[in-house]
Amino acid sequence: xxxxxxxxxxxxxxxxxxxxxxxxxxxxxxxxxxxxxxxxxxxxxxxxxxxxxxxxxxxxxxxxxxxxxxxxxxxxxxxxxxxxxxxxxxxxxxxxxxxxxxxxxxxxxxxxxxxxxxxxxxxxxxxxxxxxxxxxxxxxxxxxxxxxxxxxxxxxxxxxxxxxxxxxxxxxxxxxxxxxxxxxxxxxxxxxxxxxxxxxxxxxxxxxxxxxxxxxxxxxxxxxxxxxxxxxxxxxxxxxxxxxxxxxxxxxxxxxxxxxxxxxxxxxxxxxxxxxxxxxxxxxxxxxxxxxxxxxxxxxxxxxxxxxxxxxxxxxxxxxxxxxxxxxxxxxxxxxxxxxxxxxxx
Amino acid sequence: xxxxxxxxxxxxxxxxxxxxxxxxxxxxxxxxxxxxxxxxxxxxxxxxxxxxxxxxxxxxxxxxxxxxxxxxxxxxxxxxxxxxxxxxxxxxxxxxxxxxxxxxxxxxxxxxxxxxxxxxxxxxxxxxxxxxxxxxxxxxxxxxxxxxxxxxxxxxxxxxxxxxxxxxxxxxxxxxxxxxxxxxxxxxxxxxxxxxxxxxxxxxxxxxxxxxxxxxxxxxxxxxxxxxxxxxxxxxxxxxxxxxxxxxxxxxxxxxxx
Ligand SMILES: Cc1cc2nc3c(=O)[nH]c(=O)nc-3n(C[C@H](O)[C@H](O)[C@H](O)COP(=O)(O)OP(=O)(O)OC[C@H]3O[C@@H](n4cnc5c(N)ncnc54)[C@H](O)[C@@H]3O)c2cc1C
Ligand SMILES: Nc1ncnc2c1ncn2[C@@H]1O[C@H](COP(=O)(O)O)[C@@H](O)[C@H]1O
Numbered sequence: 001x002x003x004x005x006x007x008x009x010x011x012x013x014x015x016x017x018x019x020x021x022x023x024x025x026x027x028x029x030x031x032x033x034x035x036x037x038x039x040x041x042x043x044x045x046x047x048x049x050x051x052x053x054x055x056x057x058x059x060x061x062x063x064x065x066x067x068x069x070x071x072x073x074x075x076x077x078x079x080x081x082x083x084x085x086x087x088x089x090x091x092x093x094x095x096x097x098x099x100x101x102x103x104x105x106x107x108x109x110x111x112x113x114x115x116x117x118x119x120x121x122x123x124x125x126x127x128x129x130x131x132x133x134x135x136x137x138x139x140x141x142x143x144x145x146x147x148x149x150x151x152x153x154x155x156x157x158x159x160x161x162x163x164x165x166x167x168x169x170x171x172x173x174x175x176x177x178x179x180x181x182x183x184x185x186x187x188x189x190x191x192x193x194x195x196x197x198x199x200x201x202x203x204x205x206x207x208x209x210x211x212x213x214x215x216x217x218x219x220x221x222x223x224x225x226x227x228x229x230x231x232x233x234x235x236x237x238x239x240x241x242x243x244x245x246x247x248x249x250x251x252x253x254x255x256x257x258x259x260x261x262x263x264x265x266x267x268x269x270x271x272x273x274x275x276x277x278x279x280x281x282x283x284x285x286x287x288x289x290x291x292x293x294x295x296x297x298x299x300x301x302x303x304x305x306x307x308x309x310x311x312x313x314x315x316x317x318x319x320x321x322x323x324x325x326x327x328x329x330x331x332x333x334x335x336x337x338x339x340x341x342x343x344x345x346x
Numbered sequence: 347x348x349x350x351x352x353x354x355x356x357x358x359x360x361x362x363x364x365x366x367x368x369x370x371x372x373x374x375x376x377x378x379x380x381x382x383x384x385x386x387x388x389x390x391x392x393x394x395x396x397x398x399x400x401x402x403x404x405x406x407x408x409x410x411x412x413x414x415x416x417x418x419x420x421x422x423x424x425x426x427x428x429x430x431x432x433x434x435x436x437x438x439x440x441x442x443x444x445x446x447x448x449x450x451x452x453x454x455x456x457x458x459x460x461x462x463x464x465x466x467x468x469x470x471x472x473x474x475x476x477x478x479x480x481x482x483x484x485x486x487x488x489x490x491x492x493x494x495x496x497x498x499x500x501x502x503x504x505x506x507x508x509x510x511x512x513x514x515x516x517x518x519x520x521x522x523x524x525x526x527x528x529x530x531x532x533x534x535x536x537x538x539x540x541x542x543x544x545x546x547x548x549x550x551x552x553x554x555x556x557x558x559x560x561x562x563x564x565x566x567x568x569x570x571x572x573x574x575x576x577x578x579x580x581x582x583x584x585x586x587x588x589x590x591x592x593x594x595x596x597x598x599x600x601x602x603x604x
Contacts, residue, residue, distance in 0.1 A: 037507065094505075095512070096487075100479060121505045125487055128475035132444045135559075137566030140470055157575055159372075159467075163365065164573045171441070171566035177472075207484035208514040211500065216508035228603075252604070264490040264504055264525030277506050285603045295469050306603060308594065315359060319583055324597055328586025336591035344595060344604055 028057035028147050030114040031106065032080070035123055036063065036071050037094065044118030046078050046185030048178050052116055053079050053186075057147055060084060060110060061192065064102040066092040069194055076192030078185060083192045084110060086199050093210035096125035098201055103130050105199040107173060114152045115175045116145070118182075121277060127177045136173035141295070143182050152176070160317045161295065180276045180299045216270045223272055228254025229283045231274060231301070232262065235290015235311060235330055239267040244334045245289055251341040257281065259297050275300035289330045293318025310334060347400035347494075347516075349391040350456035352447065352477075353384040353419060355412035356467045370569040371437055372467060380415040384462035387522050388419045389529040391460055394494050401425050403454055407435065407447045413545055420540035421532030427545040428454065434550060434557045442564035444476035449555040450548065451481060458499065461521035463488070474521040484514035490523040 032049040035042045041063075052059045061083040063072040068091075072083040086102035103126065107115065115130065117123040119140070131138035145154040152174045158165045223229055230252065232245040242256065249256045258268040260275055274281055276296040286304035291297060293309070293316055301307070302321060309322035310330045319325040326333055358377035366373045391402045404419040406412050407430045416427040430450040438446065451459060459481075464471035471488075478485035489501030499520055500513040514520075532540070550557050558564060582597070584590055598604050 094510075096475060097478070097485060121488060121503075124472055125475040125485070128440065128444075128472035129479040131440055131472075131566075132448075132476035132479040135441050135445075135566065138440050138472065138476075139567050140472060153570060159365070160469075161575055164575045165569055166571040166573070168568045168570045169566060170568055202482070204482040204484055208486060208512055208518075210510060211513050212509075212511035214508040214510075260504065261525055264523050270504070270508065277504060285598070306601060308598075310590075314585075319581075321578065322583075323579070323581060324594060325581070325583040326586055326590045326594065327583065328590050333586055333590050333594075337594060340591050340595045341598075341604060344599060 028114070028150050028152075029110065029112045030057055030059045030116060031062050031084070031110060031112040032059065033103070033115065033117045033123060033126070034061045034063050034072075034075055034083070035118065035120055036065060036068070039071055041071060041075060042118065042120065043185050044120065044178075044180060047183030048116050048118045049075070049078055049080055050186040051145070051183040055145065055147055060112065062086075062103065062106050064091050064099050072194045073192055076190045077187055079188035079190055080192055081190065082195060084195050084197050086197050088199065088201075090201055090206050093213070094122050095208055095210060096122055096129060097205040097208060099126045100129035100133055101201050101205050102197075102199050104133055106197050107134065109197045113173055115173065117175070117177050119177050119180050119276065124177060127175050131175050134171075134173050136171045136175050137169040138175040138177065139167045139169070140177040142176045142178045145176060145178075160320060161298075162320065181280055223255045223257045223274070223281055224279055226255035226281070226283050228252045228285045228287075229257050229281060229304070230254055230287045230289065231257040231259070231291060232268065232289050233259040233291030234261045236262070236267070237290075241290075242268055244330065248287065248289075248334050248338040248341070251338040251345070252285070254283070254285070259291055288318055288322070289334055291318055292316050293321065347394065347398045347458065348454070348456040349394055349400060349402050349458045349460060350451055350454050351384070351387045351391045351402065351404045351419065351424065351460045352473070353388070353404050353406050353416060353462070354381045354465045355379070355406065355408050355415040356381045356465055359466070365572065369437070370572065374409065378411055378415055380418050381462055381465050383464060383466075383524040385419075385422075385529045386524045386526050387460040387462045388422055388424055389527045390492060390522055392423045392530070393527065394458070398494065398496070403428060403456065405447070405450055405454065406430070407438070407443060407450065409436070410547060413547060416545065417540050418532065420543045420545065421536040422530060423536060426543055429545070429547045430550070430553055431547050432550040432557070432560070434561045434563070437562040437565060438560055439565035439567045440470070440472060440476055441566045442560045444473060444480055445564060446550065446553075446555050446560045447473070448477050448480035449553045451477065453553055457516045458494070459483070459517075459519045461519070463522065463524045474519055478519040481519070483517055483519050485519040485521075486512045486514055487521040488523050489520055490525050492520060492522065492526065
């Protein structure tokens with residue numbers, strides 16, 4: 001976003017700089033936003049909660065929705081003893097803007113200083129809206145965080161994961177958006193007490209309306225169980241380009257996956273999408289055809305056994321994390337590869 | 347209909363991105379380019395203008411040289427460019443950028459404000475939500491299909507579970523996905539014409555922004571330390587000279603992956 005400071009990089013080289021005017025040190029009280037859909041708290045949110053509880057300090061959960069007392073209480077099984085709840089019909093649809101009003105109210109009611117979100121389509125918009133509302137710093141792509149001397153600090157890879165940055169905040173309220181898949185949920189057993197918080201919604205916050213919510217069920221064999229995945233991106237050039245991926249997958253006995261760019265464009269089904277807003281996969285072999293390697297794709301496939309990339313752009317970020325990279329035209333390399341694999345398997 | 351498109355100049359894709367060790371800021375001394383996904387937002391704005399009439403203004407917050415990149419949007423057909431630039435603005439984070447950009451956008455008072463999918467140098471995909479909150483406008487993000495009529499917008503976007511269709515009354519803020527359209531190439535006539543289109547650079551004072559809320563002074567995040575990422579194992583990268591498939595099969599078979 002910013003110019004100069006996209007990775008939230010500042011002039012503060014090396015050492016934490018005391019806030020101007022010697023502001024009081026914030027208390028170490030942390031809120032974990034518990035995103036839920038269809039009555040179930042998302043794994044990513046529970047992972048962030050687990051990490052927050054392990055880091056220590058006073059940790060509470062926040063649930064925003066309609067008729068969500070049970071959802072809030074269910075968080076107790078993950079070790080949190082206090083859950084703030086904002087419950088109103090306006091929160092039925094998973095829209096971000098009314099949730100900014102809700103979180104503003106919870107931050108005021110709880111006096112919490114650290115607000116943690118697991119990255120998602122919904123949570124990213126809430127976190128950014130809240131950052132503007134409270135003039136509170138937001139660090140995103142966070143892969144770990146700590147509380148040292150009462151201050152929240154975080155780790156985040158930046159510049160296409162080529163540098164690891166330790167970041168801090170100078171605002172009293174500190175917001176972090178944690179990268180997908182950073183932490184596992186930990187079920188501990190226990191119960192949570194639920195604290196309702198009233199909210200006044202702003203007019204503009206409820207102006208956008210959900211018209212339709214489509215749930216897509218996966219059809220065909222799941223890429224989550226495949227040992228070999230051939231994934232296609234925009235470099236396949238057209239929907240027909242997926243024939244190349246299918247041919248190679250057939251030769252290898254594997255499944256076909258896709259990037260969000262091609263799924264959004266309607267080239268391949270949603271159920272095959274890998275990444276932040278799709279599936280996480282861990283095949284023994286992942287072959288990326290014409291995929292740039294954007295972070296949101298990487299988080300869904302970086303734990304594959306071996307990663308092979310074929311891309312004509314030598315600077316494509318995927319080469320930073322591919323085990324075997326081929327700089328070349330996939331239209332040349334992929335068919336030949338399929339032929340050689342078939343010959344090899346005889 | 348007046349449409350404002352928010353665009354950013356980012357380091358050219360072929361340049362090696364690095365941090366300036368003296369400031370911890372991104373080194374922007376190299377070639378700049380228009381952030382690729384913002385071009386989809388310009389294209390969408392031009393299509394809306396073609397259907398409904400009106401004006402397309404591209405808006406950016408950045409160093410003065412960013413104006414060069416905005417010319418590409420003018421060459422595609424945007425009517426004018428507005429850049430907010432100020433010495434005091436370098437090092438702005440989300441809090442500071444959203445404040446300055448919202449101030450600049452207030453001045454334009456567009457019916458529809460479009461954003462791209464994300465900036466390639468930050469991977470944030472967060473700015474629109476912050477700007478919409480500051481402007482008190484409804485917002486729809488990551489829209490892959492957009493319908494616009496005289497008083498509202500309706501966007502379809504992907505979620506973790508499927509698709510949402512969301513509608514909002516104008517004036518509104520919409521961030522588009524890069525799958526929304528295939529951007530046009532500027533014509534030679536467009537490129538020539540872009541040179542004479544209005545392109546203004548405004549200071550923080552011009553847009554009535556408080557300099558204490560912009561740049562490093564207004565930013566609420568800081569960098570405490572830098573470290574190289576954990577090293578990866580042996581990586582192989584070859585250029586295809588006609589034998590890449592053979593080398594790859596040998597590598598796969600050595601690892602018993604076939
Ligand atoms: C909030 C958010 C969530 C997202 N979630 C996801 C997600 O879950 N999954 C996901 O994948 N993305 C996701 N994205 C999008 C992501 O940022 C990228 O835009 C996307 O992954 C890019 O897809 P791509 O690699 O297919 O396309 P591109 O980035 O366009 O890359 C295409 C590549 O193909 C190469 N190429 C072109 N022609 C050839 C050829 N003939 N031979 C060889 N190579 C060629 C090009 O050099 C280029 O590197 C998300 C984005 C946002 C903002
Ligand atoms: N400095 C800026 N000036 C104007 N628009 C910007 C700026 N930075 C980001 N944007 C817009 O905000 C979108 C999201 O940016 P980001 O949140 O940085 O990923 C981009 O695609 C642009 O449309």
